[in-house]
Amino acid sequence: MVLPPGQRAIDGFPRFGTHLHHPPPQVPADPVIEVGGAVSEPFVLTTGDLAELPRVELKADFHCVAGWSATGLRWEGIPFATFYRMRVEPLLAPTVSITHVVFEGLDGYQSIALIEDALAENVLIADRLDGEPLTSDHGAPVRLVSPSQYGFVNTKHLCRIDFHTSAPPDPDRFSPLAAHARARVWNEERHRYLPGRVVRPIYHRLIGPIRALSARGSRESTE
Structure with missing residues (x-):
């Protein structure tokens, strides 16, 4: 198995994400994705609407x-490019x-x-993982899956998509861990200002503590 530079294969697929020790959000009874920004008519995408698109x-x-890398995952969903077209x-x-998507x-x-990254052929609006509906820990009801980009692009619990004609404001631009704008894994674009090989050792040390915190907030462990 060949992995991108600086990545290590692990067993399973741990829960990582924002808020760490907090549980993931509840799945709405009737989930929708709001679509706005530069479109002439904002609209709401329901699960029924998604079901009408090719999977x-x-x-x-x-x-x-x-x-870390979780390998051999089987995702199912709607190609983002199909939804866009x-x-x-x-x-x-x-x-x-359109230049950017939020x-x-x-x-x-x-x-x-x-x-151009969002329209890559392997980018999905996914609702199933390994033959089962997404769990709350992994982004239910639907999530973005962009395998060629680091996980921080792969927004979970997707509820809104906005299209922009220029770069939108980035709230993390001054963060010491400022994420790379492209986040392409084979280019090791981890950090916005520092080479991947420089920040790699620091990030590796964070795997254990972050995994422990994330596990504390897992909904599967609290139900």
């Missing part, structure tokens, strides 16, 4: 920026050129992706 199954690894492009004015989760987390 695919994708076998792909998940790479955390901290340095069928539901978003018809609502764009001829003069509008993904937001029910936990308040946001990730920003360039449109």
Whole structure:
């Protein structure tokens, strides 16, 4: 098995994410994804709407920026490019050129992706993992899956997608752990300002403590 530079394969697929020791958000009874930004008519995407779009199954690894990789995962869902071509492009004015996409989760987390990265053929709006519906720990009801980018782009509990014609404000730009804007795993784009090989040892030391905190907040461990 060949992994991206600086990554280590682990057993299983641990819960990582924001809020760490807090439980993941409750799944709404009728979940929707709000779509807005540069579209001429904002709209709401229901689970029924998603079911009408073509589905695919994708076998792909998940790479955390901290340095671990969960391998051989089987995701199912809607290709983001299919959703974009069928539901978003018809609502764009001829003069509008989308450059960035902001993904937001029910936990308040946001990730920003360039449109060319979001439209890669292996990017999904996923609702199933290894043959089962997503659990709360792994992003239920739906999540973004972008295997060629580090996990921090793969927003869980997806509830809103906004399309932009220029780079949106980035609240983490002054953070000491400022995430890379592209986050491509094979380029080891972990940090915005520092080379991947420089921050790699620091991030590796964080795996254990963060995994322990995340496990404390796992909904599966509290139900």
